[in-house]
Amino acid sequence: MGGLLRDRRAQLLLLLAPGVGYLLVFFGGPLLSALIGSFRQDDGSFTLVFYERIFTRASMMRGLSTSIYYGVMPVIVSLAASVPLALLIRRSFFGRKLFSGLYKLPMAVPGIIVGLMVIVVFERGGFLDRLVAPLGLGLPKLVRDDWGIGVILASVWKQVPFMTLIITSAFAAIPEDIRNAARTLGASRLKTFFIVEVPLAMPGITAAILLTFIGSMGSYAIPDIVGPPTARPLSVLMVKEFNQGRFNQVYAMGMVLSLFAVSVLLLYYSLTSRIGTGQNRGDAS
Amino acid sequence: MSTKFLAAAALALAAMAAPCLAADSNMKNLDFDLSKVTRENFYDIVVPAAKAEGSVTMYNFAGSFADTWKELITRFEAKYGIKVAYSDVKGDQANQQLIAVQAAGQDSPVDAYFAGGGSYPLLSSKGVVGNISLTSILPNMANYDPELAKTVFGKPHGGSFPLVHLNQTAIGYDSAFVKAEDVPKSFEELLAWAEKNPKRLGVTLPAKGGSGGGFIYSVALNYLSGDCRKQLTDYNQTLQQAEDWAMQSKCLDPVWDYYRRLLAVAELTNGNADTLNLINNQQLYMGTVWEDQVMTFLGTKQLPDSFRLTLLEKGQVGSGDAMFVPANAKHVAAALLLIDMAISKEFQLWKLETKASRSPRTDVTNDLMPKAVQEHVLPQSVYPRLSLPAFWDMSTALAEALDEKVLNQ
Amino acid sequence: MSELEICNITKDYGPSRALHPVSIAVERGEFVTILGPSGCGKSTLLRILTGITQPSGGEIHLGGKRIDQAPPEARDVAMVFQSYALFPHMSVAGNLAFGLKMKKVRKDERARRMAHALEICNLAGLVDRMPRQLSGGQQQRVALARAIVMQPSLLLFDEPLSNLDAKLRDTLRHELTELHRRIGATSLYVTHDQAEAMAMSDRIVVMNEGRVVETGTPLELYRAPKHVFTATFLGQTNLLPVVARGAEAQLPWGQSVALDAPATGDIQVSVRPENIDICADEAGSGTVCAVSFMGANALYTVEIGGRRIRVSQSGVEHLIETGRRVTLQFPGPVHRLNGTTAQEAA
């Protein structure tokens, strides 16, 4: 026993076992059965028909591109909001502690409630419309609009705190000395920011971008409630298929969505060539 | 004395007959002889068995029905002393749950399930519906609509899937904005009105709400004739067959043309409630609606008092929701008793008055409603004259084809 | 038998060998320093002694008991870490009490030992502070107190002063020596700082590339190192190839000097800068290339015979300017080195 525990390989496996083992059984297993299911007819024979439907039907193809659109747009808008917010939060201001607790609230709000909020505020003839109506103004359509602006707004609302949190920390992790060094070497505050701080914070920022992208792309409730009825993302179509009991179709669509997310991840890894070892952390001795 | 004896006999019989009963029906947990039950001896056999079971689990798929069933349960528990374990569920997910349970060969977690009428084809094809001819053995179903007693939206169900609530899709409008003489009477007039009042007509996306699904099937019924109509109303088709036909048939071209013209001037909405909210916000003046949901929204002041309903000539589809005993339920007798009470005249009348929930009983009619309520429901001039039975599988197929042929082109 | 006996300890990391057989003996109460450049294996040896790292071969005996297979917690060894490794979630008292609690020392005994350790480490007023509320020097003393409160058979120090600034390092060095004298614990001290090693140790073990180069008192190692490595690592020196003829030898530029040990043929000698005298002399064969005035002495770099020789002159009143011609004189015999190879001589 003692010898076994001394063996670092055995230790490693023993330590990994609870978490990874749990996920293997309760996540990997079901996932595998879903993968197999996506290739099976009801009678058990092999088929590609569920994938074929995804790539031949107009609504599905549009769903795929809509999913990507709903993944990309919120990232861009969130980024534009989060970076300035992160820079502001670094400053000292009154009630900073309270603020840093409160601004994270949206992270814990379920998507369906976010959708409800958008309707309550932006629905045509709703609160904002009534507010500006006496001024003779009309709001653009933000719920069910063809460009999915309402969806993007809602996703951004949900994602900005997450992104801000990560970007704030990414900037905070840069030693003050490096910033000062850049300034003494003649870089202006703006140049220091773009040439020194942004590249150093980049790993954190890209991670935030990727996770936000995956999160928005897979979200179901928000596009279902505030998105246009015509262009529905794959996630919404998937729930529709589930409701009709076509599990195998659900599996196939889930696989396509996951595959897309995972390949974006892998692309990121190959670009940063960090896959494989992970020797960068942990002390060997 | 005789009741007690009968009950004992029934239990003894059940104990002996259980294995063979399980073989010829899909109710393996029977503790009484179901095959011996008739309308006449129903209470004699079922009441003692139900009391022996002691409790019954009920699902309700419709959020708006929670208080309705609470009333039923209060009455039921008071009368029989049998505890009801009641749950509100999401219909689609509960259906999938029961399908999964059935596929795994386990006991049903629910004994009486109030489910969407449109879910019968799915549930029955997966063997979830218990093979019990409720409509021929429940005493309170003696006055049941004979058509509905055998079929549900064209599908024969052998009495196992009786509707206990009927509802009707309709065209709703705010009479403050739509003058009485402008109220459309046909699909053509509706289109004309929409073209004259762009973006003031709300059409629920068929995939996202029954008022839209009912509407697309109504449009198809309106425009198709001859062989095409025969195909459209052939209830023997499976969902897959209906989809294939809807995807390919030239018959439906007028429907697609109608939708193309309609959607150019109408607002496509994300659900039944979405349409009603927009009407309340005075963004829309007219839309596709459910009659009973309108009642609910009026009751909570989410619609203006000036809201009115109508049906278009050639008819719009009506639907209904059923209460059935799922296969391999554990408390069958109590479930039968509960369903029997749900369809009783007193309860159906109460439900009609408070919820505008129409009854499948032939002896519960519109004129029993209070005058104040009648203003907000479909007038007698159109209902039930223009009510057509829904065919939800076809409606689903049309909705999918609409997706491919109109919405995503 | 010595208190601590390290016999032929080796450590391999895969194919590479971090420690060649290493043997060191430390007497009871002795303060021994292991000195070497970073990467010489001294820290690995220390970790093997604590039991954090397992040796690949060899034996360790402490107080007559073999301990190399025992887990760290079962060894009677305490260590002062380079990073101090104070438990950040425990107060000073908590840090001190930790080991005693682990070893299940009785409560009254615990209090007595802690009071003693706090007193000798000058920590009396800081018992309730958390580590982050302490200065670097205070943290260092807590780390020390935490180790000595265990009253271990062997006290290990892993470069404990390297994180402090120069002045504090000096003070603490003295305190440490003083402390050692008072508690008299057998101590093994690891450092790469030769001044520290010489100032504190009873004996120094010089290590390089996973091997013990040589062992001796600071004085022996400084004055008469056997190896080039020791000569160069401890203080400054001039290494010169000479041709020996018995008690005398000829320097590369022809000058003759006395040898401290007779030899013949090509050998290498080590001459400390302070053992060379420098005289301004227009006819001298050397030229001053650089001068730096250090206060107590002046350091010259002299070019002579194509070599650069370093010379230290103490008690100077005026400096010889660069460019001036000088002669060098060797008042005492120069030190002959062992193990000279042609390569090292070059």
Add this chain to the structure above:
Amino acid sequence: MNALAIETASMPRRRVFTPEDRILVTIGLYGALILAIAVPLALMFLWSIADGWSPPLIVPKDYTTARWAGILGDGSLIRATVNSILIAVVVTVLTAAIALPTAWAMARFPFRLKRLVEIFILAPVIIPGLVVAVGIGQVFLLFGLAYSVTGVILVQIVGTLPLMIRLMTATLETIPDDLIHAARSLGAGTVGIVLHIILPLAVPGLLAGGLMSFIGSFEEFDKSFIVGAPVVETLPIKLYMYLDPYSMQLPLASIVSFILLLPALVVFIVAGRILRDDLMAAGMGKI
């Protein structure tokens, strides 16, 4: 206390501001916060008590508490809430217990394929929950775990585990090796080290991960429903019916949203003092 010190330590020098600057930043940030979060919440609250709210009314004219009373008066709601809390507590504790050893391995052992294991741990976040839920639902039926509290707990952990492992990994990475070595040489065995050194130092991560797990479990719907409903009733299972997107009634949905959001609101107002931002970021924002 600990968090406080580290937070200030991580931002040693801030640029010097004039008081006017501070006031502007304060007003700007809190203004944005009010517009983005408080106003929608306030509007939802108005909807929940409005008795009719149609144009051109900017705020409702009549109010009613009948709907609140109706929903809160449902006795089974209390039972569902108690269920939810109990399940959330068990899920949180189990998640932490399962995550700790694995996080330790991820934080402190170098090994080949570590990146791969990291992706696998992240996978439940990437793969659409519905796919997993349907798959698990069917597997649980075979094991007899369906419709049991055990089943619901097991399935919820799949959702809470990834974040907990990542947060714990980030926390454990910050514990210096020397502390462990020091503890060992002071006589602490494995149990002593875990109890006296690792667990106390992992508290910030456990707090962050625990709070997120608690909220995650308390609000989880899809997986719990497929595995547990209606035998096991949690608060979301009870309430999501009112949030059916296609027939959602704004007043009822608003009430339900508030009930569901309450724990999250409390946590995040308290969280400013407990949660360590750098940890949260390290745990969540690293791929």
